[in-house]
Amino acid sequence: MTRPRVAVFDRSNTLQEELHRLIPGGAHTYARGSDQYPDSMAPVLARGRGSRVWDVDDNEYVEYGMGLRSVTLGHAFASVDDAVRAVITDGVNFSRPTDLELEAARDFLELVPGADMVKFAKNGSDVTTAAVRLARAVTGRTGVAVAEQPFFSVDDWFIGTTDMAAGIPAASTSQVRRFRYNDLSSLEEILVAGDTACVMLEAATGQAEPAPGFLEGVRELCTRHGVLLIFDEMITGFRWSAHGAQGVYGVTPDLSTWGKGMGNGYAIAALAGRREFMELGGLNTDRERVFLLSTTQGPERVGLAAFRAVAAEYRTADPVGAMESAGRALADGVNSAARAAGLADHVRVIGRPSCLVFVTGDADCVPSQAFRTLFLQELITRGVLGQSFVTSAAHTAEDITHTVDAATAALEPYGEAIDSRSVEGLLRGRPVAPAIRRHAAPRRLREDSNDTNQQMPR
Template sequence: MNASRQEYDVDDADDAGSRPGLAPSYPDITRSNALFERASGLIPAGTQTLAKGPQQWVRGVAPKYLARGRGARVWDVDGNEFIDLVMGVGPISLGYAYPAVDRAIAAQLAEGITFSLMHPLEVEVAELVREVVPGAEMVRFSKTGADVTSAAVRLARAYTGRRKVLCAGYHGWHDWYIAVTDRSAGIPEEAKDLTFTFQYNDLATVDDALDDDTACVILEPTVFEPPAPGFLEGLRELCTRRGALLVFDEMWTGFRLALGGAQERFGVTADLACFSKAVANGMPLSILTGRRDVMRLCERDVFFFTTFGGEALSLAAAKATIEEIRDLSVPARLAQQGRKLKDGYNTLARALDMPYTTCAGLDCRSIVTFSGPEPLVMKSLVQQEMLARGVLWGGFHTMCFSHTDADVARVLAAYEEVLPILKDAVSRGDLALRLRGEPVEPVFRKTHNFHVKPKPRA
């Protein structure tokens, strides 16, 4: 089709009865756009969290600001209602405005937030974490995932007397990690020469990269690809044999894949493990745990203290959240509901003979992938049409305890309408013409093949 995007119209005669139609209307985002205009030139990139920013959403169609949430539903500033499959980019494990957590926060708020001395919740939540997380002999709290992964790296360097780090996954914004991406401006070359990556599920790349100056191997134990048989066990043995610490970044797996995270699920205990996101149902808290002989370095030799580490609202939320996850078998429910979406999507795609799209990953958090020359445009078209059908969709199924059977059914009903539109656009070669705005962008232009064998020590 040779028409411009502006000329493409769902009411064209060619559409009538011969092709699946686009949505008759899209969300009114007038207030979202006005707010974003105010942010222009004031907030870098317009957002505090890149995954929430307009670059990850079809501009001109997607809302930019959410005003409130309840259960698995959210409402934007223009009043549009959506089933949320993003869940705050991970932290909402139970649901928005979840009563048990909100009651705990409100009760603590009436007593105070941050104090001049330590608060009992620091002990109570640490004991609870030690109870449910394998290998959690000591516990330190902070605020963000990047805090605790960076603290883990510092501890590993102090404990081993070594400098280099091997990583696989996303680990935050600090120098030691972001040096391996294409957003590494401002990081000294000396820091860049100390971090290297390896291929997930490929023990040979780890063995090849490990040397006598490797302090730790840090990885997300699983993201969407499951660990191959023996991979995590092999990492454990390899690190032990070569004198490097094994660190699990459990931001996504902790308290979601299982109560005790990937260590519980896969039966492999790391030397250090890092948690955040799901542990406090939206309140800012991160946790570093691990071996006592390593963690004790935080008492004197390694400085990792923060003013807000003992902030009581987040600790109250974490205590209530962990207890709900434990007592209500939340991980099993997340897996059950997520499996329905994953299997339902794949059933629809197979029935429509669409081999270029599939849903893969964990039951509790899966990803919809697209292959071909324009995968981001394909994703954008699906996102645009899911938004029009009341689903806040960023390409993932991030489940929370509040996702009901009716929510799952509604999402699958939306896919039943949207996938034929995608198939028709692919077959006609007019994907971009069906977008009502600019397509989504990748977070990193360079997203794989980072592995570089560490340079020998001079």
Template structure:
């Protein structure tokens, strides 16, 4: 076998750190998508620090990083405007027995940035926000069922969603039975579902856009269906928020949901997310109504001042520096380069770049054109060896043209190996270990 196939990046300190992680933390990480099973065997770098679009592992290797913080660090690591805002608040205290004035300022800033919402409540993670939206919809409608978009991969760590995945251990079937699914882009199928469960579905929850743009009239059609069937329309804007526009997908496409949830890019890595929506619904979780109270969101750390300061700095930076447009420009340059490199090496039909330019992912297809974890492993291994850490091609605004050009060069080298594996109709010799695994699977 040629040396190119056997060449291996060695990460001894990262391997030791991974062993320590697994000894104390179930799964070896606090997020399943960050697990070492998502990377080639013995090639899961443990990060020391990051700055801008680059990260360094504990072995001293530097990488150009994509998908930073599972899409959350969209401005790049240690962004100066965000860090300055956070430091200013840290010296003033981070959590008090009563709301701080920062909570007022953060809410005002958010509602000015996302004018389609009338009220907002902050929390620390996206799952809390989406579950609060579901609970509120059930309370407002008096209905038990939740309709999720079955084409979107993740909504919450809570039972109402996780029970529908292969990792449903520990979740009662009675809970899962209350969650039903509808296909993205198919209004007729969604109406059939709403009719089948007439007066039972509390809400429709979906990402307003994903790897493809919504079909013309689709989101407006969902809005009409929700109104006609008396259910709540919820947009999960964890990913689309800020990356599609400063006001999210709802601001870009002009369709206003009843409730929406934001996170990820909102804090540039700091823990903050939001539930936003119509005052009429949101007040059910407040004190200024005469009905039954809804336990909407009440978290000890939900309004830590430094995280809210980070969110305000992020929104200001996006608006003043045109970050969304920059993300699209960088993504377009990267997508064009990767497609050209793949085509040049004869694998254009096997390494496929998908998604909006600000939120690119890639698929690795085998010799039959089917998605392949083995070929993904080969591709990731070659990217890592070239100093590119890329579980996706989701860009941050800290990347520059030189980073993109370097990435494309590394992709071209990876494509050359990919072509050899396709010609052999067997990628196994290039894996050097077990293949990467999907996050959602029944057995460890």
């Protein structure tokens, strides 16, 4: 069984303070923020290889989450990095398309069923928003139906529907309607009211598989009501299969959006869809043109080279099978340990094997940020880093054994907290907080500081 290390976070904590001074939130992604980790235990990372990462204090971890699910092959994967090195010596960004754009488009469209054209970009928000814009142009309608799933875009039309809506006019979200995943009646109720341009959803998530007939029913409803169906494949693409969730479940959307795993951590995203729709952003249409996507960095050669190398790996190997095998072993091991400790109702590993999460409940089995933080704290002290148990193809049997041992040891203080119905005396700081929330509290940096409450100029 793994023992707590004498882990030192001195340099990480110093750098984290400086990060907060220079970068709002101390990170460029809210999910990477220090408020997502136990107080004074948010490692600042220096390097990674395979499934392992090292922080600036030279602590080593088995990492999960893998770049917010963007790394499927493992950190510093040789063939991907080699492909990037091969192109950067000849320049990466020009004033005209390169041959690499055509080759990458061919590779992508060979993988994605039902798509005739693709437009590359650099982040998922750009392509999901472009999909909405295109659907509105195609249909002449403005309504957007989105599944009650966590995240689709940083743009106003979506983020204004979340708890972090400051600065976003209500008009930006007035046409967005939510429906319940796996509940066709809740979607049909929106569509029969009219004025819906598109339906956007993740075909599946790490925690929810489509019920029999659900996706087929969504497809039929969209066709019947003249609504475009958009699959968000940011997470499912290259993690469910190289063909995305649509390749697994056999339902073809009108448009689909991609990112994350398609570059194994390198920045690349894509909007794909049927020619009759995509051409509205091109030069082969008599209709009014759509400003679909036009980005300076979208076609730069680093991301395209990385994608082509990832696609080649998926053609010749089975990364999804490797991720799922590691995930099954991990879930079985941790869940068995929880049962043995009498904590099976309090700590559970659930989800698709390639996209696992852990659920942490309090003494009443209610999901708890405080108990989640205690579990994270005990894992970190034993060399396991991650807000989930999302694996990559690089996770080895040794990694899984190490993680199961760490989780088994973490269950001891967790059980003490369950028995006492409190984490007091066991948790070393404040609990973590949701990444998207209205106020900095309960993880405001300095409770006695009023530097953000100064009177604004009139």
